[in-house]
Amino acid sequence: MYSGVIRFYSLVDVRRYLKELLERYQKDYDKSSNVIGSLLRTEGGKGMEVIMSKGWAKVGSMFVNVSDPDKGGMEVTFQLVSEMKPRISKTEEVLKTFESVEQLPIQADATFLLYLHGGIPERLVIDSTEAKPETFNLKGAYTMGP
């Protein structure tokens, strides 16, 4: 999942980004967990062995599955779902408490660097040295030619 730094030109933009990020995570989670859930229901009573593949072999520094692609695919989807849960709850928590960031005394022309680690918003740098670009507007008359 994404790690990096994103610059924003207002706190409103940061909040909007966090909200969209959370929505995206929840959508991905719902989609993947529905796949897992429907398989477990279909194979009723068999438990987790339904999605645990025995076809893994270590090749180089990776695990490779050539003999059992259906279960292998399901197993990595399950792993993905497990990793999504903490990402969702951390992002939810950041968004819930974001008001406390908004209440900080921040210069009107400040910009914001958001640091994401493994998809989780971990740090915010309030930067008053990098000015927001001037708002772009253009009005004019032009001619056209062949």
Added chain:
Amino acid sequence: MLETSVLIENVDGARLSDKATENATSNYSLNVSLSERDRGSESLVLSFTLELTSQPQTARLRVSGSATLKGSKDEIKEGITAPDDSRPPPVLVAIYERIYGTLYVLSGALKIPHPMPNLLKKQS
């Protein structure tokens, strides 16, 4: 590399006189309005309105919508900066290129002169 995508949101055309014909010489003046709608660290969304009025005033075409530029801060700056005072900025050239097909079809349907395909220079 800068990516520019254009979304047309409104199209309006009017045949203002019976004297307008498809075969008349194309002589439009173009009034442009671009304004910033949203800006991110690697994107810029502009609202645009392009209004073409024929001279003499026998026809009018107006297209509005949004253009999204995606790229680095420097690439975006380059995209919105005119190479000199008389030429249009690259983003305006891109918008005109993308909407030209619509202008061509609309002018044909209204039986008014087709606008020329290239933006040339800024009128002083």
